[in-house]
Amino acid sequence: MAGLKALERAAIVAVGSELLTPSKLDTNSLVITEELNRLGIDVVAKAISGDDRDELAAVVRGLLDRVDLLITSGGLGPTDDDVTREAVAGVVNRALVEDREITARIRARFIARGLPGPMPEINRRQAMVPAGARVIPNPNGSAPGLWIDEGDHVVLLLPGPPRELRPMLKELAAGWLKARAPGLAMVRRVVRVTGRIESHVDEALQPLYREWERADPKVAATILATFGSIELHLTVRAPSERAAAASLDAAVAAAAAVLGSHVYSTDGRSMEEVVGDLLVERGLHIAVAESCTGGLMASRLTDVPGSSRYFRYGVVVYANEAKTTLVGVPAALIGEHGAVSEPVAVAMAEGVRARSGADLGVGVTGIAGPTGGTTDKPVGTTAIAVATAGGTTVRTFRFHGERGLVKFQASQAALDLVRRLVSG
């Protein structure tokens, strides 16, 4: 591909009428942007088109001249409203021709997956290819991706389902896209913080912002607040990935020094991964007794591959009776203090620890809402206890937001308490 212009400016077009409704967002473009930026390719525009050939063609036509690389996601399915192939072929003036290898592959896929009946005839649409396009294999679905060279420009058609798009994108980033990338690397790092509010984090970082602004290469910082976590996104563009990474390492270390133990991750790991790694490192087992989080803490812990190495078991003891039967919380204790109280959280943590034989027992009890709150204990009130051989720690929190958010924040605070205790 020597001699071809580097791909510096990209546009991303998400295709799908559902993305023009009030309930769906295009999230594929975030993943695509991340991969492109890593290669030093800038995303200068994004667009969303419905499943309408003419509309999509107009969008593609409007963007194509302004960028080096235009990526579409979606609209490669087998049905009538999958129009991306047709729309793009029209814009770049190519005929659509059936690629029999693709047809054969789709047919084989139907047989291999034991799907009932033969391949529906409509799937043949997925084998239609604009003349001259390069086919990008799709190991996770029936529609292949397509790479079209149009003069110095590239149009790249990717499937919409994330589990098909992501691996295909990784392959391209390591191969065809990398070969056309400009010589600049853009690297991002995320510092994850919990237990602090956004404006405090922002204030603490002010002196660093000024330093990063003057640095060479410059470190760009953005703060993003999500429930239960604040993310500091740091970005550096440098002539090499190594140079960018070195500059980021220093910036991450400086931020971590300012924010202290509130930082739980600087390398992309989630809270449950950080906790899992700590437990493996120390050779510890954990067991959890959950009331208001309803299984979410166990589910997050077991989201991590290999979690059977440290996850002993979990109980979801929503009802008071279950708290007594499964982890031995005395009914009298619940009667005296209420189910949402520090003594009950402690009894849950100690009970599940004793019964499971795990090194750590966690008890979470709270009011997820929307009902069940009182003046004393409003919705969001949550008691969290962690029992270890050395004793039991208990804290009461008050979380805000709707039911799902209270559940998530409670699970986050419980995992964070485990993290702090285990890392000492």
Add this chain to the structure above:
Amino acid sequence: MAGLKALERAAIVAVGSELLTPSKLDTNSLVITEELNRLGIDVVAKAISGDDRDELAAVVRGLLDRVDLLITSGGLGPTDDDVTREAVAGVVNRALVEDREITARIRARFIARGLPGPMPEINRRQAMVPAGARVIPNPNGSAPGLWIDEGDHVVLLLPGPPRELRPMLKELAAGWLKARAPGLAMVRRVVRVTGRIESHVDEALQPLYREWERADPKVAATILATFGSIELHLTVRAPSERAAAASLDAAVAAAAAVLGSHVYSTDGRSMEEVVGDLLVERGLHIAVAESCTGGLMASRLTDVPGSSRYFRYGVVVYANEAKTTLVGVPAALIGEHGAVSEPVAVAMAEGVRARSGADLGVGVTGIAGPTGGTTDKPVGTTAIAVATAGGTTVRTFRFHGERGLVKFQASQAALDLVRRLVSG
């Protein structure tokens, strides 16, 4: 405004360089779409531009001819990178003139809010108005909105912060926009299906698609495949909300008749809400024993407010020992058939039912991956059993995708099995 063309087709442009990074999504367009659809105005395209005057001008120019109404959000702030006014004024060929009333209002706002010092000179930018534009007051911020009539077209500039944009939009929807609305209502309904793949659902619906295409009012249909669920989105535009709803009721009923018991929701409810409502209706309690889903099924069940009415308890019995201790699965049974097997799923379901005293017991055991698969039992193999007073039903599934997806699909299939058994 008599005589002016109704606004039927709209495009929404979000302005802001942060919306072109891998971590930010344009969510303003969802709110805008909802308001427009309610007025019968269709959103046919969305776009996102960075804070660059020329880029934004190109986006606006490309969209303006294709729609009746173009709405921008963002880029009306006081700083140099707030370029929406300049970009749009350029496209519609108007001079920017200072509106002294706006300047006075911003100045008063600074004083009223007790902000330190006088109004910074840069805020004067916010008083610049394309000649002939109508000014939309902003009670929640300093930048007013702008309404520009350009022939039959309208360009509407709204501020980016949601707390400024939303009230302004409400005002417009009740006033200026309503006056130009097409007098049509647009209503949406979603039919949710599980246990079928997209192309089979699509094929089964072909005759209906043709019927809907010819119907008056026309029913627009889009299929959306997500893991564990396929969504059929139906949209109708009709002279009144009532007429649209009646036509949708008929369409939903026709789709449900074709797809049969695979349809689990036609009114927006999630699978866990449907199952919860069924359990309440029949006065039944449920308890779950989860291995591969790791608490996700309990967490989904307890995501529903009021789930304490039917959720007895859950155990997350990842380890074999836990299966024996907590739900009485005989170790010999695990030895003979393996932990992922129908006999073990049955023993888990019956064990948790017996111990909890619930009417229904669910057992889920599978290989979530990425490791742990064998030739006989590849990753994704999952046995699901539901025990009731009438006996126990067990099924084996093979799910595809990464760990999180296998977990979700397994929880979905288990909830669906409960749904089918309870609804009889």
